[in-house]
Amino acid sequence: MGDDLHLPIAADVDVVQARQRGRELAAGAGFSTGDQTVIAAAISEIARNILNYAKRGEILLRVVTNGDHQGLVVVARDQGPGIPDVARALQDGYSTSGGLGLGLPGAKRLMDDFDVVSNVGQGTVVTMTKWRRLT
């Protein structure tokens, strides 16, 4: 996995940077412009979640192949306070930061695979993938 892109998230410029790098990587891997936008929007939401809840963290981007499908994997990792109730955090409109509460559920709708592992006091890892069929 030497191709992983590590992007630190500690300020709002990093959110913009992360979604732009995600879009570039998706474009390079052959994703449609529609999918590139969807991936960029999902990265933007979870990168902002890192800022809002954990102050800092990182985003990893990688391209994987599974049979005749290619995937763009986004991992968002932080050592913040963690999410006490992940199921609730995945519901539309639930927010503890004064936001719209669309970050996690919205990103989940945008991507194909979506997984959240969170431990209170230790941090959160969100892993999400967008797939495309190789032609």
Add this chain to the structure above:
Amino acid sequence: MEVPILKQGHYLIASIQSALTDADLSQLREALIERVGRYRARGVIVDVTALDVMDSFAVRTLRDIAHMARLRGSETVIVGIQPEVAFAMVQLGLTLKGVATALDLEEGLTFLDQQTKARLEERRPPTGRLPRG
């Protein structure tokens, strides 16, 4: 990056040129609301044609701009949302409910002309039909 705000007649036009950070968006909101008063603007156009993604913060800020400008007596119209951006917004659950949108700058100007004309007519005292007697 600061967003240039142009004054054209009774309208303010903010043309977003490149990707904006959350701080840039908040700055745009403050600047527009202040200028609505300074220039006595009747309408605000925010051109987002150059934005290749709109996330929940961007949408919330645009909605805030429209609602705040309305409280200051000015109508806002968001123009230039790209097709892929619209698709991703709907997936995210972002709707811009209660905010006027138009395809491009030209349509936005037409919309504002209609809105402000309608407002002026509302203010005008009724003519014709004077009570007889």
